[in-house]
Amino acid sequence: MKISAVKAHAEAIPLPRPFHGSNYVYTAKKAVFIEIDTDAGIQGYCYLGDDFGLGNEIAGKINQDIGPALLGADPLNVQDHWQWMRGFCRDILADRRVALHAQALVDICLWDIVGKERGQPLAAVFGEAPTARPVIAVAGYYAPGKTLADLADEALELIRLGCAGMKLKVGGAELGQDTARVQAIRRAAGPEFLLAVDANQAWSLGEAKEFLAQTARENLYWLEEPVHWDNDVADLATLRAGTDVPICAGQSEWSVAGAKRLIEAGAIDICNLHPGYSGGVTP
Ligand SMILES: [Mg+2]
Known part of the structure; x- marks a missing residue:
């Protein structure tokens, strides 16, 4: 060919x-x-x-x-x-x-x-056996005038669509507000709902620790890119050592070697290396 x-x-x-x-x-x-x-x-x-x-x-x-x-x-x-x-x-x-x-x-x-x-x-082709996985949606974006009730409705709508959970954007509001957003979804969607959060590197290490303390009872599915990029490998490892919430990062790396550094540093539980950012799926 x-x-x-x-x-x-x-x-x-x-x-x-x-x-x-x-x-x-x-x-x-x-x-x-x-x-x-x-x-x-x-x-x-x-x-x-x-x-x-x-x-x-x-x-x-x-x-x-x-x-x-x-x-x-x-x-x-x-x-x-x-x-x-x-x-x-x-x-x-x-x-x-x-x-x-x-x-x-x-x-x-x-x-x-x-x-x-x-x-x-x-x-x-890549050798993965067929398996069923729960589907979660990236949702809960910030919008002017959006209320906690709106957020709860969004979660319920996702359940109606067949989603097992959602990944909520955090880090774009005051910590207390983000905690309230998490709690509103947990209350509306129930304990089985898979509720991950993604801060897109918005927080200092101290802020990330405070968010985890405030949401300790909310059974987060994972916490994604919680800390600023400046010192993320060390800060993620420090954060991860003090929590049971799985820590996810990798999408801001440019290579498999970068993801490997995160793993070797004990910085992550889940790696979401982005094939577009890192040259494809071959590596
Ligand atoms: Mg992300």
């Missing part, structure tokens, strides 16, 4: 109202899409959210640098292509996020072709 075309493009759809996380705002939903065609008629597809607003640069890197060089190559040699694309990530003065996202899009798209060629879902 040979690659016959590689096409990427960025999309940005303005939102009707801003979308507030803990310490960031989206005014548009952005993504980069890629399609890889082959002479065997199999097409690979992938898209990644464009969290950093670099979509045009990422698509340009694919269309101008990576794609033309892959024409005629065997798409099934994914790991060789990944190693070759790594070269684009070595410029220490360039914005590394562009090359990492471009590498990730091509990498994941090539794996899509592998799965289609074998007639298997990628979980099977």
Whole structure:
């Protein structure tokens, strides 16, 4: 099989109202899409959210640098292509996020072709036995005028939709307010509801400890990226040593090696390394 075309493009759809996380705002939903065609008629597809607003640069890197060089190559040699694309990530003065996202899009798209060629879902290609997992939704975003009752209704709506739980944004309000938001959801959704929280690195170590103290009875499913990025490995390890709540981080790392450092430091229970931020699923 040979690659016959590689096409990427960025999309940005303005939102009707801003979308507030803990310490960031989206005014548009952005993504980069890629399609890889082959002479065997199999097409690979992938898209990644464009969290950093670099979509045009990422698509340009694919269309101008990576794609033309892959024409005629065997798409099934994914790991060789990944190693070759790594070269684009070595410029220490360039914005590394562009090359990492471009590498990730091509990498994941090539794996899509592998799965289609074998007639298997990628979980099977990667050796994972089929298992049922509870689904939780990222929800509970901040919005002007949104009340605790609104938040409780949102949790109940997720249950009606079949979700086993939610990941609530925290870190964007006073600690006491965030605690009240957690409690409102726990009261409305019940003890079985899987309630994770994500602070997106909004807190100092002291604030993260205080939040855990305030929510000690709320049976949090996990606490994600609680502390500022400046010293996150050490601060996460310190925080984790004093709590039973599973600590989750990794999405802000750029590599498997970065995730490994978190694990070796005893900083995390759950790793959510982002394949888009870190060059794909091959590593
Ligand atoms: Mg997160």
